[in-house]
Amino acid sequence: MRIHQKTSYDDDINLFEDHRQAMWYALLLIAAIAIPLVLDPFRLGDLASMLIWAIAGMGLMVLAGHTGQPSLGHAAFLACGAYMEAWLNNHGVPFLLSLPLSGLFAGVVGALIAVPALRMSGIYLAIATLAIGIVAEDVIVLLDPVTGGVSGTSVGPVNLFGYEIDRYVNPAAFYWLCLGVTVIVTLGYANLLRSATGRSFLAIRDSEVSAKAMGINVARTKTLAFFLSCFATGLAGALMAHYIGSFNYETFLITVSIQMLLMIVVGGMGSIHGAFFGAAVYVYLPQFITAIRQGITNNAIPGLDTGIFAAVLIAIIIIEPLGINGRWLKTRAWFQLFPLARRDMFRRQKSYLKTERMR
Amino acid sequence: MEIAQLVLGGIAGGCVYGLVALGFVLIYKATESVNFAQGDMMMLGAFVTLQFVNTAYWGMNFWVGVCLAVIVMAVVGYLMEALVIRRLFGQPQFAIVILTIAIGFVLRFFAGFIWGYEPLSLDTPFAGQNVQFAGLAIGVDEIFVIGVTIALTLALYLFFARTKLGMAMQASSQNQLAAYYMGVPVKRVHGLVWALSGGIATIAGVLFAARGSIDPNLGLLGIKAFAAAVIGGFGSLPGALAGGLIVGLVEPFAGRYIASGYSQIAPYAVMLVVLVLRPNGLFAQVQSKKV
Amino acid sequence: MSLFVADNLSKHFGGVKAVDGVSFTVEEGEVFTIVGPNGAGKSTIFNLISRFYDCTTGTMTFDGHDITNAQPHEIIRHGIARTFQNIELFDHSTVLQNLLVGRHSRRKSNVVSNLFFLPWVRQEERDHRAAVEAVIEFLDLQAYRDKMIAGLPYGVRKIVEIGRALACGPKLLLLDEPASGLSVEETQDVAYWIEDMQKDMGLTVLMVEHDMKLVSQVSTRVLAMADGKPIAVGTPVEVQSHPKVIEAYLGMGAAA
Secondary structure (H helix, E strand, C coil): CCCCCCCCCHHHHCCCCCHHHHHHHHHHHHHHHHHHHCCCHHHHHHHHHHHHHHHHHHHHHHHHHHCCCCCCCCHHHHHHHHHHHHHHHHCCCCHHHHHHHHHHHHHHHHHHHHHHHCCCCHHHHHHHHHHHHHHHHHHHHHCHHHHCCCCCEECCCEEECCEEECCCCCHHHHHHHHHHHHHHHHHHHHHHHCCHHHHHHHHHHHCHHHHHHCCCCHHHHHHHHHHHHHHHHHHHHHHHHHHHCEECHHHHCHHHHHHHHHHHHHHCCCCHHHHHHHHHHHHHHHHHHHHHHHHHCCCCCCCHHHHHHHHHHHHHHHHCCCHHHHHHHHHHHHHHHCCCCCHHHHCCCCCCCECCCEC | CHHHHHHHHHHHHHHHHHHHHHHHHHHHHHHCCCCCCHHHHHHHHHHHHHHHHCCCCCCCCHHHHHHHHHHHHHHHHHHHHHHCHHHHCCCCHHHHHHHHHHHHHHHHHHHHHHHCCCCECCCCCCCCCEEEECCEEEEHHHHHHHHHHHHHHHHHHHHHHHCHHHHHHHHHHHEHHHHHHCCCCHHHHHHHHHHHHHHHHHHHHHHHHHHCCECHHHHHHHHHHHHHHHHHCCCCHHHHHHHHHHHHHHHHHHHHHCCCCHHHHHHHHHHHHHHHHCCCCCCCCCECCCC | CCCEEEEEEEEEECCEEEEEEEEEEECCCCEEEEECCCCCCHHHHHHHHCCCCCCCEEEEEECCEECCCCCHHHHHHHCEEECCCCCCCCCCCEHHHHHHHHCHHHCCCCHHHHHHCCHHHHHHHHHHHHHHHHHHHHCCCHHHCCCEHHHCCHHHHHHHHHHHHHHCCCCEEEEECCCCCCCHHHHHHHHHHHHHHHHCCCCEEEEECCCHHHHHHHCCEEEEEECCEEEEEECHHHHHHCHHHHHHHHCHHHHC
8 A cells, every 4th residue: 555645735736646656657758759669650650640639639628528518529620720730731831830820720710619609508518519510511611712622632741840751751750749749738738737727627617606706707718628629629630631641521520529529438538548548449449349350250340340439438438437547547546555445435426417407 | 382392391301300309308308318319219210110111121011010110119218228328327417418429329330230321211101192282292201291290299298298207207307306205216207208209219210211211320310300409499399399390491491592512501500590699599498507 | 984885785586576675784804694584585695796696776885896797707806705505616626626716816827827837837826725725724624635525525515615715815705504404513613613714814704594593603793684675683682682583584473
């Protein structure tokens, strides 16, 4: 059993509990940096894709997990980032400028959408964002001159300090680029959570009434949450544009939005870890399924991936509402308390639902 | 004349949306959860009917097949509640939203696995028959769709307003614990509601199949029915039907008078406008919380 | 000059006059209690002061500022903090985080400095934390500091609510039935705390409460209400023996 003794306020403010935990994350980062030395380009591409989805997941997590505003249309902001990046890149804007601009564009669109969305809550917001996701598909097609309509658009290699980084020509460099953006977004997210802004998000999620009484400007804070969420999602969209090279509206279908939400639920709502766990499941589960199916039959079964992904999700929601991250925390707590952990420690309290029609 | 035809087709289409929306509202009214799989239940209901009725499959009499399909889907709805949804009893709305989305994906996969992804059409006794009325060619299928919808809505409305079970359903959604204390068997009531909405989904599926072909992705139509339910205020049965009709009418007219690309977005645009003007729908049920 | 002045406050919901022409003043440093039967309009007055409701008529002045048309989130910046009758805590956060949200109105850093966690943000966090620790010390919440609200007993949550309101260092504290649902011992603790707040911290308290023992123990003045109208103001003893108050509580027969 480990006992953690806090000796100053900084122990609660610091990113890591103690040196031990900091060391583990440092090791993880070193491993992540070194991995292109041992991994083949194909697998490295998967890993880059996982990081991109993790960024997108973190974006959605800010909104759905921490501010309590579920969005079922986040692929629209992914599209904002991707198309903006493609347009800027094709006009010769360097990546260091075009990446934040793409994020900013998505963020501003998100903040604009937040204005009417502010007055909605719960199920109405979910359905409104769903509608936005669907309308976005059609808007992409209708904006033919910029987006290339149905046939889509393509984007060249990343232009960083005069070097050209192409996903296929130098996969390691592209992976490091994704890793760099991931680390920056993760740090920003963690900082947010340990400061006043993050607390105001949580406050709005749990009780808007008392958030107001505590001096939180609910409308402004929600708009801010939308902006930050869409900004991060837009960054992911920009990286994704370079990852897939050419794309059209079908890359950002409403099902992608829904799967993004399912992804962070699988990973664990309300935690940064959850976004990463979710992205890992989202990217690697289909490969795992394909590998197993090939052991049984050689015929491809259409829709098998999503079917099993959904079934796994159902199991997770029933068994572990806090997702993979919840299970991970419990396992860790079990080891930290060893041998004092008891079975009933994590038992769910019986709860009854009261109407949510009262807001 | 062209307008009259558009209106008629719009109403018939709107009835199907309205019925799916009715399924949403039913479950929402009684359990306060939103079933995102309602569209997929409709799809499954249509396929089950097709399995019973079509000559390529079991070739039963149409009406017998429909009745059997309704029963089968009611059982499916009940089992879904009893085996899966009930595990999340008392959890927040959002968890159930996610759960039902996932169930929808699974249902879609099953339907695709069994019946394939090629569009199929249901054998109905009134396919291609027309009635001439005031110079209009009215399809018998359209009359069928409109008639069934009106009857069903009326029956459900009376059920909630007049019967004890209907009121118990309403009570259990407002406050589960209080409903328990008043002797309402909340869990059984939930099971019954899901069974009922499974049955309604099947009828909606049959009505849709009467006018077009079906495939496993039909469930996405449920999203349009969401627009209908939201316009109607989510929680009002007549509102759901009204919303369905609005969506059904907006679609063909937008396609005809603006541009064909807009018929898809128009219902959502209407819904977003309604939500912006009245954030809780036209027939709102949300009140502000007392502190 | 009085710290808080309510002049001719009314709130009508359709035809129902929940609060009807109520005027009162709260002097600096006193404990002012509003009593009355259910439906007398006590909580409505709190919601008017918090600006969750708009006044139908009347004005409110606090510390020389007119707050009749302020935004709900601005109220705490004027120095008015409140608790809720049916506990409105942030359930999925720890006690510490809840109290830190109570410091929100004192925040100076913005979102950009938060994202980068610049050095002064850390210093600000330390200052907030020191202020919150003082509240934890005062209310004896040390044992619950890192516990989730969702798992805490009712009595503790009630105290955490008071702590959250205290954390911002208000001038006027609104307590909405602080003792409802508490045991006799817990109610006694609340009474001591209110006395300490008044005497040691120099706080002014405006309270709605049903427990007459608590009311007479801590209140400087009491306002009795019935059916949205004020019926008596004075010391606890005066109000309790006022014939109209007895009538409102016990009905016509007892007064006769």
